[in-house]
Structure formats: C-alpha cells, structure tokens
Amino acid sequence: MDRDAFLAELKTICGDRGVLHQAADLLVYEYDGSVDGAVDTERPLAAVLPTSTEQVSAVVRLAYRYGAPVVARGAGTGLSGGAVARGGGVIIALTRMDRTLRVDPVNRTALVEPGVINLELSQSVGPQGMFFAPDPSSQKACTIGGNVAENSGGPHCLKYGVTTNHILGLEVVLPDGTVTWIDAHGPGVGGLDLVAILVGSEGMLGIVTKILVRLMPSPESVHVHLAAFGTMDDAAVCVTNVIGAGILPASLEMMDQLTIKAVEPAYHAGYPMDAAAVLLVEVDGTGAEVDEMSAQIERIAGESGATSFRSAQSAAEQELLWKGRKMALAAMGRLAPNYYLHDTVVPRTRLTETLRAVNDISQEFRLDIANVFHAGDGNLHPLMLFDRRKSGDVERILEASHELIKTCVSMGGTLSGEHGIGSEKQGYMELIYTGEDLAAMAGIKLAFDPRERMNPEKVLPKGYMCGEVRALHNQAMAQKHGIHPM
Amino acid sequence: MIVEQCIDGVAPDSVVSPASGREISDVLQQLREDAAWVLPTGGSTALTTGNAVGRVPVQMDLTGLAGILEYEPADLTVSVRAGTRWSELIATLSANGQTIPIDVPFPEKATVGGVVATGWAGPRRMRDGTIKDLLIGASYVRGDGLIAKAGGMVVKNVSGFEIPRLLHGSYGSLAMITSVNLKVIPSHESELTLLSERVLFREAVDDVVRLTRSEATVAAAVVDGSGDDAEIAIRLSGRARPIRELEDRIRLEHGQLQLSNSLEEADSAQWWQRRSDTLATAHDDRVMIEVGSTPSSIGNLLKRLRERLYGADDAKYDVSPGTGSVTLALPAAALDHASWQQVWEQAGLSGGARYVVFHAPRAWRSGSQVWSIPEDQRSIMGALKHQFDPEHRLNRGRLWDSLPSTSPTDLETMESIT
Incomplete structure (x- = not known):
C-alpha cells in the first residue's frame, strides 16, 4: 500500500487536524482500557477524527479501496481490546461526533x-x-x-x-x-x-x-439502602432471597471486604470497615411501591444475617453511598499499582459457590482478589490486584484468570456480561460454544463484511474467521450436491 | 403422520413432525430438488401473516419439540423447547409466582417458538417490553441444516453475536428455533382494568397519550374505536396498594376519560386475553394492518387515515396510544392492496410511520408484498439469508419475495466450487 497517498487522501476527507499519523500522536490509540498482557497493544496506521457521517463513510470507502481495515473507537474505555487495531488498520475515533x-x-x-x-x-x-x-x-x-x-x-x-x-x-x-x-x-x-x-x-x-x-421516565421515588454482612456467604444468600421473593430492585450491588478497605478511607461513603461484605440496594417506583419494597428488603436482609442495615435519608447521602461503589475501581490504586478487572456471569443461584471458588483461586495463586459487582444479575467483577513491575506477577494473573473463567463457565456461566470478547477472550469462546455455534456466528460476519475490513480478528477464535468458515461452507455445499471442488 | 390441514388455504404436499434438532437437520439436508422447501409451523395461529405462498412442499410441525428443559425459579430463567404451548409455559411459571408479561393470542395453541419467531407483542409492550427483551439464548437449526446455539442461561451476556435476537421476528426465514432461554419476571401481586363509557374517538386517543406520558407505571392503555366512538381500557398491575393509589389518581386527574367501570384480577386478565384473541382472529372478509408511529403523532396519523378510509364504515381501529401503534381492521371488499398503498401515500405517512399487513384474505395478498422492508436494507438481509439458508429451504417467499439472489460471498462460493 502507498501509505503516503493513503494518508493524503484521508486528509482530504477529514482535514489535516482530523488525521493523526505520527508515532507520538498514535500512542494513545495503541491501547484501550484492557490490561496490557491480556490484550496485545498495536499501533494503528493512522487515527482519523471525522465530524460527520459522510466523512465516516468516505473513510470506510477509501480504506476499502486501499485494503486497510478500519476500527471504530469511542472513548477507549473498553476492557476487552475491542478498539485496538489488529493488522495496522485505521482507527476511526468518533469522539468529535458528540452532538x-x-x-x-x-x-x-x-x-x-x-x-x-x-x-x-x-x-x-x-x-x-x-x-x-x-x-x-x-x-x-x-x-x-x-x-x-x-x-x-x-x-x-x-x-x-x-x-x-x-x-x-x-x-x-x-x-x-x-x-x-x-x-x-x-x-x-x-x-x-x-x-x-x-x-x-x-x-x-x-x-x-x-x-x-x-x-x-425518572422514577417518582428512589431509596438507597446499605446492608452489611459478617460473611460473603450471608450477603450472597441475601441476594438470592431478595430476587427469590419477587422483588426487582433498580440495582443490587455487592462489595467485599477488600473493596471496602480501598473505598472507605478514600471516599468516606459510610461502609462499615469491619464488614465482610456490603450490599448496596436501590429501589425505585411510586412512593407507595418503594416504601413496601424497602420494608421487605430490610426484613429479608435481617433474616439473611445482616449485621446492620441503613437507609440513606437524603439525596446527598444516597449519592455518597453510590460514590463508594462508582469510585471503587479508582480506589484500588490504594491497594496495588495494577489490577485486572474480570467480567463473568453465573446463574444467580450459583453466586455463593462461585464466590467461594474465587476465594480458592485467590489462595491458590497467592493473589489479592477484590469483588465489586452486579450481584442481582449474577455478573461478577473479580479484580485481581498485582504489580506489573514484579517479575512473574503478570504471568500469575493470567494463569489465575484462566482458572477463574473456566470456573465460572463450569457453574453454568458465560464469558462476559458487559465488557465483550474483543481480543481478550477470543481464545475462550470454545469453552462455551461448539464449532457449529461459532461457524454460525462467522456467518453473520460474512454476511455484513465478507472481506473482513471492520475490526478484523476479534471475537471469533482462530479457525473461525471468514475465510476459514467460507471454505468449510463451500465444502459442505459441494458435498451435498455431489460437486468435487477442484 | 399425515395431518389434514391447510396452510393459508393451501394443502401441504407432505407433513413431517420432527422430535429433535437432529431430525430437523436431516429433513433439510435431504432436500435436493430446487422446488423443495419447508414451512415450519407451531400452533398455526399466525399462518395468514406474510406473503401468500403458492405451494407448500413440506410442512414441518414443530409441536413435537415440547417441554420445559430447565427451570430454576430463584434464577428467574427458563429454558423451554420451541413447540411447548404458551399456556403450558405460563402455567409452570405461575405455579412459582412468575410470568412473562405478554398477552399471546390463543395461548393453548400458540407455541413458545412461534411467539419468538413472529415477534408477537401486545399492548403491555409499553411498560414491560417484548419477548425480545427477555430472550437470553436459543438453539436452532439453520436452513442449511447446521445445528447451533447462542446465548446462555444467564441474564447478561455479551459473548458473541446476538443471534437469538436476530431470529426474533424473522418468521422462520433464517432458522428453525428448537428451544429458547428466557428471563422471567415475578408475577404481579394484583391487577385491575379501568373501562370507559362510550367516548369520542379522536379526543380519547389524545387523552390517553397524555395519561401514558404522565403516569409511567400504567401497564397498558388502549382505545378501541369504530366510527366516531371509542372505548378506553387502562390496565394497572403491580403491588396492590400502589395500584389502588394509581387508580385514585387517574380517576381524579383524568376524569375526562370517563373510566366508570372496572374489572379486578382474573376478570381483568381475561378481558385482555379476549381482546388479544379477537385481534389475532383472521376473518376471510377483513384485512388487518398494524401501523407503527410514535405517541406524539398517533392522533394525527389516525385522523388522516380515517379521512381517507371514510366510507369503510365498519373499519375498526385498535389503538395503543402509548406505543404509537394501531391495528386497523378493514373490510377487504372496501379496498384492495393497491388502494391501501394509495391511501398510505396520500396520507403522507410513509416518512415516520411503518406498517405490516398481518392478516388479509389470500387473494388480497397475492402478487403483493405485505412487509414494508426498506430497499436499502434488502441486500444485507439477503446476505444474512444466504448465510443461514443459501438454498431458500425455509419459508420460501413468505418473508422474502426476491432478495438479491447473489451476494458477494455467493459469487465467491460459486467460483470456488466450480
């Protein structure tokens, strides 16, 4: 490819200020929010910053003509390597289309x-x-x-x-x-x-x-409660009991002791430092609905062994309770220089068992693992804490990650609840899908993008890229009709 | 087993009743002749939806794939085979205080797979969404015989492409669904329906739009009109005390709706079931068209349609103002398909509104397209069809008339085979 000609044409579409191609400018586009080591970084050929649909379309057409892959990118906060350009493609950063x-x-x-x-x-x-x-x-x-x-x-x-x-x-x-x-x-x-x-x-x-x-529509009334527990098991049982009682809170979040240790000194959210786990429960609806649900949740928490139960009395207090949860990842810096945030989902009834297994993994690999997650959905976010500068730490978290993912799948769970597969978990897809399942997914890619120009080499594991699946498909069709491929 | 049944007025050449995905795949893989294709059926409650088909070489009755595969109430998830009757699924869930909040017509006949494949949704769509929102996994057999699955038994999952949701509403044109995994919800403690006196149609629609904008927790709200008159029904469900409070507030603040009657609990649910059955009942002399727009434009849309359909005296309009949709039931003799299209264009509705003819006498549909599929999406839909069902073995012609016969991949396929 004539790189200079390609860059020149990109500039005619997005303007000089809309095309980045110097190594220093591209540095930030080599990454997204994923962990270096779990996902390989890669320098794109260029990054463009279009301001209109027409510019995006023109860049896609141009890249198609030059045979360059394109990778769309938002804020780059993704955690599975989805916005890293494989094969040196062009990053289309959509941050200037923000109206x-x-x-x-x-x-x-x-x-x-x-x-x-x-x-x-x-x-x-x-x-x-x-x-x-x-x-x-x-x-x-x-x-x-x-x-x-x-x-x-x-x-x-x-x-x-x-x-x-x-x-x-x-x-x-x-x-x-x-x-x-x-x-x-x-x-x-x-x-x-x-x-x-x-x-x-x-x-x-x-x-x-x-x-x-x-x-x-914004709910008429919102209550936020904090329930503390002496054991993780009690907190997990409370989650199951709330859901099992037919209550659907707006959110039901769990944080373990390690998370509380990181969060409370940093944000003073009011989480009891001696608790093994806390549940943050938000209920919303009409005033009467919220009153009833709140009373029910308080009762269930007590029956499940809660050591304390507190309801925010003002909007400011609600915000403070939430601040601890929302800033939990940022607070992890107080415990370790690096963390690897996981994202798996298990059926809600397997939460207790899964959390015990996560604890076992923590012991086995001598790793601190904090848990801060969407308990009501069974969506776990184990945070493995490590120090990249220490020799062997990265390898150890990757091994532990492998064990963790396998464990969650064995509980009837899945690979990702909200972070996506990207390139981080491509290699795990065969844990939950058969060759046929993956071939069918590759068929979707083939229908939209037969030449694999958009975010290539993501999600589908090796062996299930378009070309490989197309060959299998041709073979099957040929066999059915008695045609022998040359 | 040969079942004497006509599909959309056509007797199938043969009927097969597979009991597993493998058997479905075997049938599909054995089809060799170009003219051979399969029309999948569940409860046969929506067979007059879609383009008219000339001949049905093979009817595939999927009701043999019945039964609940996995149900853990505390997980609020269920896995169920596609041929299971809707009523059986709901009965199983109800016994555990759970449900799926959709009023499926003829639930003793309709199958779970059929509900997903047709994308059926009733007026509770406004608050509770559709079955697509609850679909977390599916097993299926593609038109080319490939047996596959996607999704899982967890309530959040972003592991690979969302094929189950693509199959939703695809009318069996890509694959035959063999089982689905669904999120379920806790049953509501209480329900009640408020019914109006006879009110003025035009005003009723605007009034109900206002109600649904100010009271977000109303489960469903409909205006069923004919001529200048209409009747309003408002469905409330949830916890007992809050819905009583909501009832009081509606009576106080929306007095113009004249909601003088009410039905409680089972009577309320039955009223909505009857309405759903009526709406889905195919009559030989009627055309039923579902029109979708927005709550803010539904009033104006109805005004324009009614002006242009003036003279179709017994036209019925079942309006769901909160979702911006209406089902028209028109006498088939009053206008043919071309006249309907003319009405649509004259009313200037082609911009923001869309329609699907979901029932019409066979003659009315013959030679015309009942789906308004945008031209610029036909090639990508054709490419998906090509991947799932390259030889058009499934539901040939019913959803698709003439998709592009070759996609870029198709050309490459042919080149490499020969």
Whole structure:
C-alpha cells in the first residue's frame, strides 16, 4: 500500500487536524482500557477524527479501496481490546461526533451521535424527567456509540435491561461505505431486526453514526439502602432471597471486604470497615411501591444475617453511598499499582459457590482478589490486584484468570456480561460454544463484511474467521450436491 | 403422520413432525430438488401473516419439540423447547409466582417458538417490553441444516453475536428455533382494568397519550374505536396498594376519560386475553394492518387515515396510544392492496410511520408484498439469508419475495466450487 497517498487522501476527507499519523500522536490509540498482557497493544496506521457521517463513510470507502481495515473507537474505555487495531488498520475515533441532535420528551427518545458521553446524556435530559438507563462504571467517559458496540450494562440494568433494550434505531455505515437507517423491530416494522444483531457486535459489522435511544421516565421515588454482612456467604444468600421473593430492585450491588478497605478511607461513603461484605440496594417506583419494597428488603436482609442495615435519608447521602461503589475501581490504586478487572456471569443461584471458588483461586495463586459487582444479575467483577513491575506477577494473573473463567463457565456461566470478547477472550469462546455455534456466528460476519475490513480478528477464535468458515461452507455445499471442488 | 390441514388455504404436499434438532437437520439436508422447501409451523395461529405462498412442499410441525428443559425459579430463567404451548409455559411459571408479561393470542395453541419467531407483542409492550427483551439464548437449526446455539442461561451476556435476537421476528426465514432461554419476571401481586363509557374517538386517543406520558407505571392503555366512538381500557398491575393509589389518581386527574367501570384480577386478565384473541382472529372478509408511529403523532396519523378510509364504515381501529401503534381492521371488499398503498401515500405517512399487513384474505395478498422492508436494507438481509439458508429451504417467499439472489460471498462460493 502507498501509505503516503493513503494518508493524503484521508486528509482530504477529514482535514489535516482530523488525521493523526505520527508515532507520538498514535500512542494513545495503541491501547484501550484492557490490561496490557491480556490484550496485545498495536499501533494503528493512522487515527482519523471525522465530524460527520459522510466523512465516516468516505473513510470506510477509501480504506476499502486501499485494503486497510478500519476500527471504530469511542472513548477507549473498553476492557476487552475491542478498539485496538489488529493488522495496522485505521482507527476511526468518533469522539468529535458528540452532538445530541434531538430530544423528544413526549416520545421519550433522543437522537444522538456516537461520541455523546453516557452520563452527559442522562444529565442533559434529567431536567425533563428522563434518563438513559445503561450506566456502565465508565459512564463519565464512555460514549453511547461504544455502549452500542459492546451492549454495555451497568448497575441499573438489573431492572431496566442492557443497552440493546434501549436502542430504537441506528444510522450505520456498512463495511462497503453504504449509509443506512435501521429501525429496531416494533409495531409496523417488518423484515429482519438488524438493530438486534448490530448492538453488541463490537464494531465488526458496521459503524454506528446516529443512535435513536429510548429514555426512561425518572422514577417518582428512589431509596438507597446499605446492608452489611459478617460473611460473603450471608450477603450472597441475601441476594438470592431478595430476587427469590419477587422483588426487582433498580440495582443490587455487592462489595467485599477488600473493596471496602480501598473505598472507605478514600471516599468516606459510610461502609462499615469491619464488614465482610456490603450490599448496596436501590429501589425505585411510586412512593407507595418503594416504601413496601424497602420494608421487605430490610426484613429479608435481617433474616439473611445482616449485621446492620441503613437507609440513606437524603439525596446527598444516597449519592455518597453510590460514590463508594462508582469510585471503587479508582480506589484500588490504594491497594496495588495494577489490577485486572474480570467480567463473568453465573446463574444467580450459583453466586455463593462461585464466590467461594474465587476465594480458592485467590489462595491458590497467592493473589489479592477484590469483588465489586452486579450481584442481582449474577455478573461478577473479580479484580485481581498485582504489580506489573514484579517479575512473574503478570504471568500469575493470567494463569489465575484462566482458572477463574473456566470456573465460572463450569457453574453454568458465560464469558462476559458487559465488557465483550474483543481480543481478550477470543481464545475462550470454545469453552462455551461448539464449532457449529461459532461457524454460525462467522456467518453473520460474512454476511455484513465478507472481506473482513471492520475490526478484523476479534471475537471469533482462530479457525473461525471468514475465510476459514467460507471454505468449510463451500465444502459442505459441494458435498451435498455431489460437486468435487477442484 | 399425515395431518389434514391447510396452510393459508393451501394443502401441504407432505407433513413431517420432527422430535429433535437432529431430525430437523436431516429433513433439510435431504432436500435436493430446487422446488423443495419447508414451512415450519407451531400452533398455526399466525399462518395468514406474510406473503401468500403458492405451494407448500413440506410442512414441518414443530409441536413435537415440547417441554420445559430447565427451570430454576430463584434464577428467574427458563429454558423451554420451541413447540411447548404458551399456556403450558405460563402455567409452570405461575405455579412459582412468575410470568412473562405478554398477552399471546390463543395461548393453548400458540407455541413458545412461534411467539419468538413472529415477534408477537401486545399492548403491555409499553411498560414491560417484548419477548425480545427477555430472550437470553436459543438453539436452532439453520436452513442449511447446521445445528447451533447462542446465548446462555444467564441474564447478561455479551459473548458473541446476538443471534437469538436476530431470529426474533424473522418468521422462520433464517432458522428453525428448537428451544429458547428466557428471563422471567415475578408475577404481579394484583391487577385491575379501568373501562370507559362510550367516548369520542379522536379526543380519547389524545387523552390517553397524555395519561401514558404522565403516569409511567400504567401497564397498558388502549382505545378501541369504530366510527366516531371509542372505548378506553387502562390496565394497572403491580403491588396492590400502589395500584389502588394509581387508580385514585387517574380517576381524579383524568376524569375526562370517563373510566366508570372496572374489572379486578382474573376478570381483568381475561378481558385482555379476549381482546388479544379477537385481534389475532383472521376473518376471510377483513384485512388487518398494524401501523407503527410514535405517541406524539398517533392522533394525527389516525385522523388522516380515517379521512381517507371514510366510507369503510365498519373499519375498526385498535389503538395503543402509548406505543404509537394501531391495528386497523378493514373490510377487504372496501379496498384492495393497491388502494391501501394509495391511501398510505396520500396520507403522507410513509416518512415516520411503518406498517405490516398481518392478516388479509389470500387473494388480497397475492402478487403483493405485505412487509414494508426498506430497499436499502434488502441486500444485507439477503446476505444474512444466504448465510443461514443459501438454498431458500425455509419459508420460501413468505418473508422474502426476491432478495438479491447473489451476494458477494455467493459469487465467491460459486467460483470456488466450480
């Protein structure tokens, strides 16, 4: 490829200031939020910063002509290596497409560009009595476009569902540069639900340039409670009992002792330092509903062995209780210089067992593992603490990670609940899927992007890339029809 | 076993009743002739939806794939085979105080796989969403016979492409679903329905839009109108005390709705079930069209449609103002498909609104397309169809008329085979 000619053409599309290609400028685009070691970093050929759908489409067409892969990127907060360009492709950073184009309070929707920051959307529509439900921990930085690509979750997804439940339509640049508007299935919409397959496709099928999101009406009343427990088992049993009693809190989060040790001295959220675990429970709804649920939860917590139960008495106190949870990752720096944040899901009834197994792994590998997670969904986030400077630490956490993932899968769980597969967990896909399952997924990639130009070499493990699956497919068809391939 | 049954007025050449994904795959792989294809059926409650088909070489009855595979109430998840009757699933869940909040028409006949494949959703969509929101996994057999699964038995999962959600509403055109995994929800403690006197249609729609915007916890709200009159029904469900408070507030603040009657608990649920059955009942002399727009434009949309359909005296409009949708039931004799399209275009609704003809007499549908699929998405839908079902063995013609017959991959396939 004539790199200079390619860069020159990119500049005619995005302008001089919209194309980065010097090594120093590209450094930040070699990474995302994933752990170096679990995910290989790679320098892209260039990074472009388009400001319109037309520019994105033109870049995609140009890259297609030059045979260069393209990788869409939001804020780069992803934790599975999804925004790292494999094979030296072009990063299309969508952060300059950050306008909220329309807010419609009657229909409770907003049309946004992909670079709009998650929290800023909720803040901007808050005064109109609405919010955007998906709230990943990175919501102060992550973009709605990134949320769509990863099908992001967050604490409030327990009640409100993940990103895919809140996307009504998408403008997409397809791998050949075509721009199309797609409505999610709803009344009067026929054909295949392309929105359903695009959300969570990790930038492998298209680049989203406009997003019609559903906004939720702000609840009339919100209560936040903190229950402390003497053992992790008691806290996990309480989670099962709350869910089993037919209560659906807005969120149900658990933090273990190690997390409390990191968080409390830093943010003074009011978590009891002697607790083995705390549950942060938020309930919302009408005033009467919330009163009833709160009373029920307090009773269940007591029956499950809670050593204390406290309800926030003001909005400020609610915010403080949440601050501890939301800043937990940042507080980990007090315990160790590095951490590897995992993301697996198990059926809720297997939580106690899984947490014990995580503890066993911590002992076996002599690693501190903090747990701060979406207990109500069974979505675990074990944080393995380590020091990159110490020889052998990285290898040890990778081995322990392997054990952890295998354990969660053996509990009937899955590889990722909200971070995605990217390149971090490609190698684990065969733990939960058969060759046929993966071939079918490769078929989706083939349909949208037969030449593998969009975020190549992600999600699907080796052996299931387009070319390999196409060859298998051809072989099967040929055999069926008695044709012998040359 | 040969079952004497007509599908959309056509007797199938043969009927097969597989009992497993493997048997489905075997049937598909044995199809050799170009003209051979399979029409999958569940409870046969939605067979008049879709483009008219000329001949049905093989009907595949999937009701043999029945039963609950895995159900752990404390996990709030269930795995169920596709041919299980909807009523059986709901009965199993109800016994454990759980449910799936969708009013499926003819639940004793309709199957779980059919509900997913047709993407059925009733008026509770407004608050509780659809079955797509609850779909966490599926096993399926592609048109080319490949047996696969995606998703799992956990409530959050971003491990690979969301194939189960793609199969939702795909009318069996990509794959035959053999089982699905679903999130379930706790049953509501109490429910009640408020019913109005006869009210003015146009005002009722606007009034109910206002109600659904101010009271977000209303489960469903409909306006069923004909001529100038309409009746309103508001469904409340949840905890007993909060819904009584909501009832009081609605009566106080939305008096113009004239909600003078009410139905409690089982009577309320039965009222909605009957409405759902009625809406899904195919009549030989009627056309049923589902139109979707937004809550803010549904009033205007109805005004324009009614002006142009003036004269179709017994036209019925079942409106769900909170979801911006309406199901029209029109006398088939009053207008043919071309006239309907003319009405649609004249009303200037093609921009923001969409429609699907979900039932019409066979003659009405013949030679025309009942789905309004955007032109610019046909090639990508065609490419997906090609991957799942390259020889168009599934539901040929019912969802697709003439998709691009070759995709880029198709050309490469042919080149490498020959």
